[in-house]
Amino acid sequence: MQNTKTQDTLVGLFVACGIAALFFMAMQISNLSAFSNNKTYTITANFENSGGLKVKSPVSVAGVRIGRVSNISINKDSYESVVEMLIEAQYNLPDDTSASIFTAGLLGEQYISLEPGGSEDFMQQGGMIDITQSAIVLEEVIGQFLFDKAAEE
Amino acid sequence: MTHFLQRLGHTTLSSFAKLGRGSFFLIQILSACLSVFLRPKLLIKQLYSVGVLSFLIITISGLFVGMVLGLQGFYILSDFGAEETLGIMVAASLVRELGPVVSALLFAGRAGSALTAEIGLMKATEQLSGMEMMAIDPIKRIIAPRFLAGFISMPLLSALFSSIGVLGGHMIGVGVLGVDDGSYWAQMQAGLDFQDDIINGIIKSIVFGFAISWISLFEGYDTIPTSEGVSRATTRTVVNSAFTILGLDFILTALMFGDI
Numbered sequence: 001m002q003n004t005k006t007q008d009t010l011v012g013l014f015v016a017c018g019i020a021a022l023f024f025m026a027m028q029i030s031n032l033s034a035f036s037n038n039k040t041y042t043i044t045a046n047f048e049n050s051g052g053l054k055v056k057s058p059v060s061v062a063g064v065r066i067g068r069v070s071n072i073s074i075n076k077d078s079y080e081s082v083v084e085m086l087i088e089a090q091y092n093l094p095d096d097t098s099a100s101i102f103t104a105g106l107l108g109e110q111y112i113s114l115e116p117g118g119s120e121d122f123m124q125q126g127g128m129i130d131i132t133q134s135a136i137v138l139e140e141v142i143g144q145f146l147f148d149k150a151a152e153e
Numbered sequence: 154m155t156h157f158l159q160r161l162g163h164t165t166l167s168s169f170a171k172l173g174r175g176s177f178f179l180i181q182i183l184s185a186c187l188s189v190f191l192r193p194k195l196l197i198k199q200l201y202s203v204g205v206l207s208f209l210i211i212t213i214s215g216l217f218v219g220m221v222l223g224l225q226g227f228y229i230l231s232d233f234g235a236e237e238t239l240g241i242m243v244a245a246s247l248v249r250e251l252g253p254v255v256s257a258l259l260f261a262g263r264a265g266s267a268l269t270a271e272i273g274l275m276k277a278t279e280q281l282s283g284m285e286m287m288a289i290d291p292i293k294r295i296i297a298p299r300f301l302a303g304f305i306s307m308p309l310l311s312a313l314f315s316s317i318g319v320l321g322g323h324m325i326g327v328g329v330l331g332v333d334d335g336s337y338w339a340q341m342q343a344g345l346d347f348q349d350d351i352i353n354g355i356i357k358s359i360v361f362g363f364a365i366s367w368i369s370l371f372e373g374y375d376t377i378p379t380s381e382g383v384s385r386a387t388t389r390t391v392v393n394s395a396f397t398i399l400g401l402d403f404i405l406t407a408l409m410f411g412d413i
Binding site: 004007008010011013014015017018019021022024025026028029030056058 | 244308317
């Protein structure tokens with residue numbers, strides 16, 4: 001039965017191609033390779049205004065991505081935005097690290113940039129960043145600029 | 154007036170009856186599915202005719218859909234100076250929507266119609282009754298392997314479609330139009346999530362595979378055993394599958410991506 005053998009081979013080839021495609025999608029198209037089984041720890045930061053920051057926005061130090069935003073909520077008492085971040089466990093951050101929200105390019109997505117301080121102690125799971133700088137809202141900046149211009153003249 | 158009411162009632166009753174027969178048929182298939190693994194040869198034969206033979210049309214369509222997406226996406230994105238985001242545009246539209254839906258439509262046309270015609274002819278030539286006479290359960294022997302083959306092939310074909318499409322977009326975007334290779338992949342990887350996008354796309358294709366196999370086998374099994382009946386059943390398979398795929402896609406999209 002030569003025919004059955006060819007059929008078996010072709011079916012095997014088909015299934016292998018399909019699984020290869022699934023694998024390709026997982027590794028090459030999505031970000032599974034970046035954050036798969038790595039251990040993470042959570043830190044939070046309070047911002048006056050978190051702007052267009054979203055869950056899964058990147059968290060970076062010196063431009064290198066070390067984690068992502070996992071949750072954004074509001075503090076009911078101070079009306080500040082509470083941003084939780086998952087940081088990969090291999091990166092230790094000093095406990096006087098400061099956080100700012102920047103925009104990648106003029107219209108790009110917003111991300112958190114962490115600026116490590118000089119402290120000897122490291123952030124622990126559930127740690128809190130005290131020094132924060134809010135997102136820059138373009139309308140406010142333009143409004144301020146126009147206001148200053150008008151005041152000058 | 155009475156005539157109209159009579160026809161309305163008849164249509165309603167017969168569509169309910171068909172739905173009932175279809176559901177009963179599905180239960181029969183599902184309970185027969187386990188016995189297919191006792192005879193893997195039958196399944197392999199069907200995987201060949203359902204999956205392998207659809208391979209070419211799926212890959213070629215995937216390639217061209219990806220290439221067209223790359224071309225059109227580039228024209229629009231370059232107006233905003235955002236050509237670099239071509240990767241995520243191509244990949245997100247393929248993985249979330251076009252991959253599962255277009256490959257399911259092609260699959261319904263290529264494999265579903267063939268299944269209906271085959272089963273319908275078996276019924277018209279009384280092969281199915283013949284099997285029953287020989288105490289062979291046609292559901293176990295004929296229907297269940299085909300159902301499983303469709304169910305297994307569909308996600309694989311849809312993954313192939315999306316992957317080849319992404320490569321086609323890469324070919325046009327990076328190879329011809331000069332988008333940066335690194336940002337094509339980097340934007341894609343940054344923007345697409347494994348769980349939210351890839352897995353949801355695969356779930357869609359599994360649901361479509363289930364629906365197409367069910368519809369095409371049922372239409373074949375339920376056909377009026379004449380040549381005209383078989384031809385009508387084949388048409389109904391393609392039309393009903395297309396409606397079901399598009400309707401289910403809308404529901405699944407609303408459920409999966411609704412909160413974005």
